[in-house]
Amino acid sequence: MRRLLAVIIMGCGLAHANCVVAEEQLLFIYGPECGACQRFMREVEINYSKTQEAQRLPIVRVTFDDWQARQHPLSQCAVNPVFGTPTFILLQACRETDRITGYATDELFWISHRRLMNRLD
DSSP states (O other): OTTSSSOOBOSOOTTOTTOOBOSOEEEEEEOTTOHHHHHHIIIIIHHHTTSHHHHHSOEEEEEHHHHHHTOSTTTTSBOOOOOSSSEEEEEETTEEEEEEEOOOOHHHHHHHHHHHHHHOO
């Protein structure tokens, strides 16, 4: 079963160049003090895991500080620079396919999320 686990990282540590992410994920880069991030968590993320979309595209949270310091299991993925929070990055096989930058309302997030879902293989 292809989506058995949210993340499968085979034979690697945090800094190993041959890490392979086995499926699609929505990387959520956030700041603990970021108001838009907190609003997203209250309005969308709290119920996201209960949606059909989450079954296909699980959210993986990484703080902006950890992202910048490369202190996370996805540090070797091919991703364009991240300059602010919140940033949502569609990862497929450890490569950025698309992204959403910022958060204003749940409605706008879901519109952008549909675009991401349409990009999935």
